[in-house]
Amino acid sequence: MRFGRTALIILTVFSTFSVINAETFEEYMKSQMDEFQQFKDERDKEFTAFLKEMWIRVETEEPIKQIDEPKPIKMPVAPPHVEKAPVPVVKPTPPKPIVVPEPAKPTPPAPPAPVVPAKPEPPVVKPEPKPDAPIAKPEPAPQPYVAVVPQPVPVPVPAPVVAAPPAIKGRPLEFVFFGSAIKVGYDTKLQLGAEAPLNGKKLGEFWEKAALSDYEPLMNNLLKYRKELKMTDWGFILLVSETAGKIAADRNGKVLLTWFILSKAGYETRTAYDKDSVYLLVPASTKLYGVSFFTLDDKRYYAVSADGFINNLGSVYTYEKSYPKADRSMDFRMADYPDLGRKVSERDLSFSYGGQTFNIKVPYNMNDIIYLKYHPQTDVNLYAEAGLPDWAGKPLLTQLAPIIKGKTDEEAVNILLKFVQTAFKYATDDQQFGREKFLFAMETIYYPYSDCEDRSILFTYLVKNLLNLDAVFLDYPGHIAAAVAFKTNVKGDSVTFEGKRYTVTDPTYINATIGMTMPQFAKNVPKVVKF
Structure with a gap:
């Protein structure tokens, strides 16, 4: 009885302690949340006050050019060299089977004469006839050889990527983002704008109103989509900008809401304004070309936009102090393509080598093409890192592999050179786009024209994936070629880099084989670019 009473007392004390502990924990968590909210409120209050007052005037600098000198308008053509015909791709005809006639069955011996003379003689058993020997058909006349390249494996066209819908809070918003369905919710307090003429006070008030909204569910859902769609920082800028454009009251509000969400997500951003417009500026982990920028504290802030390039910004107003805890620079490298919805088409390419013509079909995704249209321009080696996604690269490699099978590395590289030199039409970026634009490999497959760096990017992808040979870029004044180890x-012709000899391979110099430098650059020492 005493034991039972003691156990009851212990259980009662424990239960009481648990209740007190749970209540204490809830109070503790509430105090922590209140403290964190107070910290956020104070942080935003301080930053808002700063924005309303501390704007400075800066002069943006001229965009940096990717190519210092004008590119050749027309490519020279090297004298044709003797091309060995590739090993035929057609499957060898199996030898005709030798037909051996079956031996005739032996005639069974006649049975002995019957003992009973009254019965008739047994019937004569005739031997089975021998099978006729097969009639040999005359061999058909030899037909002229036509190289048959294996057709690419059909590329399945999946339905648009639909990420798992996040928990929606606020007004629902649904739209298609490069073939992917996006579903988010937002606080209607974010429906803000900024009418001209602009000043620092207006921009400070925008931040203040946005910070008082329930913006976090929207921001967190956009971050989830960024991860699920495997997008780079550029993709996240596009996603936030597209979302902001459907919420904000005007174009300036779209840019400011993008700036606000990126800052809250931890990216170091700046906004700048002139009399009528606001601009988004970000520091980058790599050098960007073709866009205006200004420098603060030895750091470049580039004007980026989802709607095109800003290359003549001029004089603007901005601020020096970053939003607290927002210190992440934009990384515009693209090691792989995003997982966007696929809208697949094919391009027919052809080239001749050794007196034979080869037809190649290569798929591309139109959603990727649009996604990359205004991708910030950066160094050539970063385009090579992206290569091609497997679903597009494998059909191309599968068709080229049999053509170079059995060839030496030198002859195989010459075949790949001829493919890139002649299967694509040449035009400079100024002629095709009106501006400099380095192309990712998929863009080279899609666009009707390409120039030197575009072909070098695609060529090095083929060399690495088909032959496993190391390659580099050769940067001449106004021209980019490649070299293979x-x-x-x-x-x-060759260059030595990091103790290895790289032989010149120029995928733009038509008919040029390995070791041939374009004549106008023969006296130049190129800069070697590794990737």
């Missing part, structure tokens, strides 16, 4: 010494 062969396993044996080969004749021709």
